[in-house]
Amino acid sequence: GESVGLHLPTLSVQEGDNSIINCAYSNSASDYFIWYKQESGKGPQFIIDIRSNMDKRQGQRVTVLLNKTVKHLSLQIAATQPGDSAVYFCAENLSNDYKLSFGAGTTVTVRA
């Protein structure tokens, strides 16, 4: 079935470097995408979202890029900090739906 997925389950990053977390989706009807961060023992926390009529959106230290041609979504974190260590999920929903479909997540570990 169609689903949202992440390219790599783990990512190790040196503190201060930039992080890039990738996500591929297969449903061309998806037109709204969200990135969540989940720390151990906590629920997912909203980071940033993007609609399909955009290809880039920036927040504080984060940038989301959307390439609809290849159905690819990425989250870039600038100057990664120890507090960025967490599991990152991409999620999507369809134009006529409110349920979120989540990928399996990428675990980001920041090395001091």
Add this chain to the structure above:
Amino acid sequence: GAGVSQSPSNKVTEKGKDVELRCDPISGHTALYWYRQSLGQGLEFLIYFQGNSAPDKSGLPSDRFSAERTGGSVSTLTIQRTQQEDSAVYLCASSLTRGARTDTQYFGPGTRLTVL
């Protein structure tokens, strides 16, 4: 309250027993969602409530699962005759307005259910 709260934070039960999980959404949020997160996996949608409308139960995995939302606020997810495969973290989320799909869903900390 300041955020979505859930109770209990942890629940250990024996196979075959019934369990109830509680969710208190953010005050004023009309949409409420339940998701399940198995170990190392993403979130799986279970059920959605919006105001006084009939809930969307399409994600419930079996008829042992049910949920209700009283007074448009607190919700309870009930699992009857629990099985070991029900072991997971159960997450509740709420969103502000009419459940429009682009409303940000705010998640609670979850209830970790372990069925022995």
